[in-house]
Amino acid sequence: MSASTATPAVQPRRRALLLAGACSVLLRPALAAPTAEAQAAVARFTGGQPVRDGRVVLGIDAVVENGNTVPLTVTVDSPMTAADHVQRIAVFTELNPQPDVLVCHLGPANGRAQIATRMRMAQSQTVTALAQLNDGSFWRHRVEVVVALAACLEGG
Numbered sequence: 001m002s003a004s005t006a007t008p009a010v011q012p013r014r015r016a017l018l019l020a021g022a023c024s025v026l027l028r029p030a031l032a033a034p035t036a037e038a039q040a041a042v043a044r045f046t047g048g049q050p051v052r053d054g055r056v057v058l059g060i061d062a063v064v065e066n067g068n069t070v071p072l073t074v075t076v077d078s079p080m081t082a083a084d085h086v087q088r089i090a091v092f093t094e095l096n097p098q099p100d101v102l103v104c105h106l107g108p109a110n111g112r113a114q115i116a117t118r119m120r121m122a123q124s125q126t127v128t129a130l131a132q133l134n135d136g137s138f139w140r141h142r143v144e145v146v147v148a149l150a151a152c153l154e155g156g
Contacts (some may be wrong), residue, residue: 034126038099045090045103045130046138055139057092058129060136067121067147074129076113078137080106086113088132095125121147 034042042051059073076086085108091101101119113131121127124146131139 021116034094038094041067041100042092042128042130045092045100046078046132047137051130051138051140053108053140053142054088056129056131057134058127058143060139060143060145062143063146064101064148066149067113067123068119068149070121070145070147071116071118072116072129074131074141076131076133078113078131078133080108080111080113082108083134085110085134086131087134088115090130091117091119092130093119093121093125094120094128096120099154101103106129110127121145137156 013035055077057073057075057077059075060070063071072091073088074089074091078084078086080086086106088103088105089140093097093101102114102115106113124144126142127139127146128142133139
């Protein structure tokens, strides 16, 4: 079988998978409430302080084919000077076995408030990126992600 004959068979399956993911977004009910574990993880990070939307950009695909490796970036609007910088960036998931995916500590010497990584996702859910600035304020960006093939289901 040549490469040209194998490609058409793969494309329709991928399109069907993406279409199924898109349909599940349209047909699924409103987002489920975050688990108690997810709420507790965010509360530990923020110390119960209020969180505002903005300043943070979570770069993650809204539909992922495979939850085993989901790339993401987090960028925070900050000059990263001694007087105005990001101290921490965190990523949380609402339905994974461990909701606190990562916490990164930054300072003015970083130059840019940006991180990139990959994570596993158990199922379709909302992913939240939070940033703490040196003035004590917390900022966030949330993205609902549809996972076609789940990961993290090992149960431990």
